[in-house]
Amino acid sequence: MERKEEMVLAMFVLLSWGSSFIEAGLQMGFYSSSCPQAEMVVRSEVNMALRNDVGFAAGLVRMQFHDCFVRGCDGSVLLDSTPTNKAEKDSPVNNPSLRGFEVIDRVKARLEAACKGTVSCADILAFAARDSIAFTGGFGYPVLGGRRDGRVSILSETFSNLPSPNSNLSQLTQSFANKGFSQDEMVTLSGAHTIGRAHCNTISNRLYNFSATNQLDPSLEPSLATQLKQQCPQGNNDKSAVVPMNLRSSYTFDSSYYSNVLAMRGLFTSDEALLTDPMTANRVMMNAFDNSMWQNQFSRAMFKLSQLGVITGTGGEIRLNCRVIN
Known part of the structure; x- marks a missing residue:
């Protein structure tokens, strides 16, 4: 194009989205x-x-x-x-x-x-x-x-x-609300987990130390838990050890993340937390079955995110090297 x-x-x-949140x-x-x-x-x-x-x-x-x-x-x-x-x-x-x-x-x-x-x-x-x-x-x-x-x-x-991968729904909702995002937008942006990888240390608590009564998080699908234990053995302190976020399509930006969450195959506690309330669970289900709708909503949410707390005009600087201030 x-x-x-x-x-x-x-x-x-x-024009179709409206300009109400375009930062000056x-x-x-x-x-x-x-x-x-x-x-x-x-x-x-x-x-x-x-x-x-x-x-x-x-x-x-x-x-x-x-x-x-x-x-x-x-x-x-x-x-x-x-x-x-x-x-x-x-x-x-x-x-x-x-x-x-x-x-x-x-x-x-x-x-x-x-x-x-x-x-x-x-x-x-x-x-x-x-x-x-x-x-x-x-x-x-x-x-x-x-x-x-x-x-x-x-x-x-x-x-x-920054919200933790171990956040519950209340913590997630509050973290996003602090930045001006609705709960629906939080569920929408969580879909970014459809691509990429997770480090083993971010999910080890779900596998080995979930609670006083359960070593394994009961909201984690059993066959996935078995696979993750093989990939992330207990006591492995290798910070570079990773697993795909989305076993179905970890390199395709689609709504299969939500299908995984519905099947108890979300990697993070914060992923499965989306099912703990009827309103967010319903949004997960809608996104799972309508990829185009979710992608459109995700685009809007990213457009909004990209304007969060920006510095414009004569504030800040234009760095000559992104790693150091001028």
Whole structure:
């Protein structure tokens, strides 16, 4: 599709969705004059990376979520720790679960060579997440430009802002409500777990230490539990040990995640928690049986997420290197 046609389609989508939550300072085609090739470069590098390792798709989508839920979508998750500060990316919530930092680095290097000091790391990440979803079969959606990069990244802030994979429904709902998302939007965004992988240490409690009365989480389908125990043996402290999030289609962005949850095959406690209330369980069922509806809702929710707490105008900075402040 030609760039002009993409712009027309994106504007149509924006009009159909309404502009009530478009953050002031963000706009479609933000780089059309200052760096016209910006989004094309992002897409090119993301597609190249995913052709070599499609697992980066889940990493980049998750990276955007983890960035936006801590200090807003300001690229703070991309900053490296320094001798005097531990940054978000080194939190046990993010390390080693986030992947794709090197993809962002390659995009940034190309854009700095073409349009020095113009395209923010926060915008690059927002474009990369969208392109990752599109590459794996999800709907494309408009991403506005104009974010600027934050200058602060604090490891400890990840614990109070990011929901845990061990969250119950009440905790999940509150975590998303704190960021302005409804319970329905929380269920919708949980569907990102349809791609990617989980580290064994995030599910070991469900397998070996669930409660005082049950070592194994009774809400975990027995044959899956047996398989997971073989892949994640008790006492294995290898932090790199992983299992697919979605055994049916771990590299395809579709609603099979919800079918897994209904079959008690969601990996995280937070996944199966969606069935503990009739309203969220009904939404899970609707999403499981209507892939197009879910993808459309997911696109809207990601559009909203990408505008969370952004810095625009003269705030922040445009980093020359996404890993360090200028």
